[in-house]
Amino acid sequence: MSARFPSEKTRNIGIMAHIDAGKTTLTERVLFYAGKIYKMGEVHDGTAEMDWMVQERERGITITSAATTFEWRDHRINLIDTPGHVDFTVEVERSLRVLDGVIAVFCAVAGVEPQSETVWRQADKYRIPRIAFVNKMDRPGADYFGALRMIRDKLGGISLPVQLPLGEEESFIGVVDLVEMNACVFDAEEGLGAQYRVTEIPDEMRETSEKHRSELVATVADYDEAVGDKYLHGLEVTPEELRRAIRTATLDVRFVPVMCGAALRNKGVQPVLDAVVDYLPSPSDVPPVEGTELRDGKKTTRGASDDEPFCGLAFKIVTDPHVGKLAFIRVYSGKLATRTKVLNSGSRKKERIARLLRMHANDREEIDAAYSGDIVAAVGAKFTTTGDTLCDIGHPISLESMDFPDPVIFIAIEPKTKADEDKLATTLSRLSEEDPTFKVRTDEETGQTIISGMGELHLEVLVDRMKREFNIHANVGRPQVAYRETITETVEDVQGKFVKQSGGRGQYGHVILLIEPGLSGSGVVFVDEIRGGDVPKEYIPAVEAGVREAAESGIVAGYSVVDVRVTATGGSYHEVDSSDLAFRIAGSMGFREGARRAKPVLLEPVMAVEIVLPEKFLGDVIGDLNARRAKIEEMIPKGDSRVVTARVPLAEMFGYATDLRSRTQGRASYTMQFGQYCEVPESVFDRIVEKSVVGIC
Numbered sequence: 001m002s003a004r005f006p007s008e009k010t011r012n013i014g015i016m017a018h019i020d021a022g023k024t025t026l027t028e029r030v031l032f033y034a035g036k037i038y039k040m041g042e043v044h045d046g047t048a049e050m051d052w053m054v055q056e057r058e059r060g061i062t063i064t065s066a067a068t069t070f071e072w073r074d075h076r077i078n079l080i081d082t083p084g085h086v087d088f089t090v091e092v093e094r095s096l097r098v099l100d101g102v103i104a105v106f107c108a109v110a111g112v113e114p115q116s117e118t119v120w121r122q123a124d125k126y127r128i129p130r131i132a133f134v135n136k137m138d139r140p141g142a143d144y145f146g147a148l149r150m151i152r153d154k155l156g157g158i159s160l161p162v163q164l165p166l167g168e169e170e171s172f173i174g175v176v177d178l179v180e181m182n183a184c185v186f187d188a189e190e191g192l193g194a195q196y197r198v199t200e201i202p203d204e205m206r207e208t209s210e211k212h213r214s215e216l217v218a219t220v221a222d223y224d225e226a227v228g229d230k231y232l233h234g235l236e237v238t239p240e241e242l243r244r245a246i247r248t249a250t251l252d253v254r255f256v257p258v259m260c261g262a263a264l265r266n267k268g269v270q271p272v273l274d275a276v277v278d279y280l281p282s283p284s285d286v287p288p289v290e291g292t293e294l295r296d297g298k299k300t301t302r303g304a305s306d307d308e309p310f311c312g313l314a315f316k317i318v319t320d321p322h323v324g325k326l327a328f329i330r331v332y333s334g335k336l337a338t339r340t341k342v343l344n345s346g347s348r349k350k351e352r353i354a355r356l357l358r359m360h361a362n363d364r365e366e367i368d369a370a371y372s373g374d375i376v377a378a379v380g381a382k383f384t385t386t387g388d389t390l391c392d393i394g395h396p397i398s399l400e401s402m403d404f405p406d407p408v409i410f411i412a413i414e415p416k417t418k419a420d421e422d423k424l425a426t427t428l429s430r431l432s433e434e435d436p437t438f439k440v441r442t443d444e445e446t447g448q449t450i451i452s453g454m455g456e457l458h459l460e461v462l463v464d465r466m467k468r469e470f471n472i473h474a475n476v477g478r479p480q481v482a483y484r485e486t487i488t489e490t491v492e493d494v495q496g497k498f499v500k501q502s503g504g505r506g507q508y509g510h511v512i513l514l515i516e517p518g519l520s521g522s523g524v525v526f527v528d529e530i531r532g533g534d535v536p537k538e539y540i541p542a543v544e545a546g547v548r549e550a551a552e553s554g555i556v557a558g559y560s561v562v563d564v565r566v567t568a569t570g571g572s573y574h575e576v577d578s579s580d581l582a583f584r585i586a587g588s589m590g591f592r593e594g595a596r597r598a599k600p601v602l603l604e605p606v607m608a609v610e611i612v613l614p615e616k617f618l619g620d621v622i623g624d625l626n627a628r629r630a631k632i633e634e635m636i637p638k639g640d641s642r643v644v645t646a647r648v649p650l651a652e653m654f655g656y657a658t659d660l661r662s663r664t665q666g667r668a669s670y671t672m673q674f675g676q677y678c679e680v681p682e683s684v685f686d687r688i689v690e691k692s693v694v695g696i697c
Helices: 023-033 054-059 086-096 114-125 144-155 203-223 225-232 239-251 270-279 418-434 456-469 537-553 580-597 615-627 656-663 682-691
Strands: 010-017 066-072 075-081 101-107 130-135 158-161 163-166 174-177 182-186 196-199 255-260 289-293 299-302 311-320 324-333 335-337 340-344 349-353 355-360 363-367 369-371 375-379 389-391 397-399 409-415 439-442 449-453 474-476 484-487 491-500 507-517 524-528 564-572 600-614 631-638 641-649 669-679
Touching: 010 023, 010 086, 010 114, 010 270, 023 066, 023 075, 023 101, 023 130, 023 270, 054 456, 066 270, 066 355, 066 375, 075 270, 086 114, 086 311, 086 456, 101 114, 101 144, 101 270, 114 144, 114 669, 130 144, 130 270, 144 158, 144 255, 158 203, 163 182, 163 203, 163 255, 203 225, 203 239, 203 255, 225 239, 239 255, 239 270, 255 270, 311 397, 311 418, 324 335, 324 369, 335 340, 389 397, 409 418, 409 456, 418 439, 418 449, 418 456, 449 456, 456 474, 484 507, 491 580, 507 537, 507 580, 524 537, 537 564, 537 580, 564 580, 600 615, 600 682, 615 631, 615 641, 615 656, 641 669, 656 669
Parallel strands: 010 075, 010 101, 101 130, 130 255, 158 255, 524 564
Antiparallel strands: 066 075, 163 174, 174 182, 182 196, 289 299, 289 397, 311 324, 311 389, 324 375, 335 369, 340 349, 340 389, 355 363, 355 375, 409 449, 409 474, 439 449, 484 600, 491 507, 507 564, 600 641, 600 669, 631 641
16 A cells, blocks of 8 residues: 555545435445455444544444545555544544545435535635435435535535435435436345345436436536537537536536435445545646745645655644554645654644555555655654644645634633642643633633533533543533624724833833724734834834733633734834833723713624424424523425424523423424524623632532
């Protein structure tokens, strides 16, 4: 596996989907049929090869993205299996940043679910070509064409089947291949689905198959001149020509070929691997990566060529108990050999790559070098964090880094013993280095250590990892909501003045601010419009630092202020007494005073919730949601069930899983993901301010 594979015979792909759509089950079959593993693991048994963490095997979910490499049809495929739970969406985000293609998995019963939409939008953000695999075709209620309609309606773009199902639910036995115009029948027992029979399309499906193939040819004819000519003249398009046209259309991102199968029953998996080779891009098929030259700040590109200077992106950091810190790197250009020095363009420090590893979940294979298009793990990158660019020292370049969402929930954590206390800070630092959405801070008033994350499950898993991996026992507080503060009115001519005389040299700082509401998601924007030398330019950074310091500590309830624009319009200074400290304090005082006059409000995280429940429990569940300040958006019938979508404040959703089970006799399920920050009602605002929540109660 360490041999050099040419770029055109390499595929860097990921598998993404909503939780429980069957990503890891599909991955296990892929690895088995490719000869990478010799026994299929099962998620429900806790034996899945790619779910290697103890927490993953106990809970039956994927928590961390796992990378592996295998060969199929003389191609090397680097594959990343990503989590489906919204709490671990950072794993999807950073994986998609470095992948060239994606398999999007959908449940044939549920269709497009909330997290399906989220990961699809993430793939759109990076313009990643993808194929869709409608899984669980053997399940009662499976509806291939219903799932296909949902993909078109909810996700947009052109999605057309390249396969049709042979049978439905329990009678599902295989697929009709619309490219070759034949049928593939799988025997799930014989060889665990490794072999399948290619037969003629059944007579009852011939007409439907020809209709869908004709639609497929008509759509992709726009992307291939030879196919377009044949289509216009009514000539037969060969399978090779059609595959070439589908590939071109898929690489254009606007077209998505749709396939189907039942991974758990070992049906329909091998054609997906063929589609990865046939339709998804190689590193040389994607546009060159763009970056900025460190020397002159000019934009430049790096192509997928071994002859170009080395350039790679560290997209994931892992603490390995055996080899220490591992940096997962996507090599975009050039060659990276062991025992070479590279430049970290983020920290501007040189890193020595001691070893290079090709990963298979948590197993490692040592290699001598990595080439353009490879995904490897490096040992020895001491100063590298997620999103850093590693490059050739003689050709420094900085690639666009990655953005991660802010945490929405936090808890206090205290070590149980003195020995735990000594190790806690180091452990939290390691975990936050691995996970950019995991934040650690110390509350200045209470002295408590506060950890923040994307949800209850996220923090629960991290606390469990502290106990198991690092042997740290800690007491954990109740989850709290990460509120934000903002302003609703503009305030002009706000005076921030700090004057102090103490016998000797005094302190003097004076600044005039304009404070106004900013754009949603803009954070704190500071603008310098002081003219005429009222305040020397060297003091402006101190004013900005004071403003940001005050915004971070909050105005009404101790939560950080966001979405505000602060403009420095004037001020004055003293030739002797003025200093950076004086102007920092003046900026802080001015912001606090102005923000209090600008009608501050609290913002709370509001979650997008989808509940699937039997019809007879609908009234009780809706009543409970209304009591939780929910806004019901839709109630859609789906078979004998109802699908309720709503927006609910996170503060009202703690413990909801238990409540929902008790109200529906355990027959309902729900998913929840972050929606947006919204202003809290006045009654809730008063209650929070009264408590003066600065840390954890």
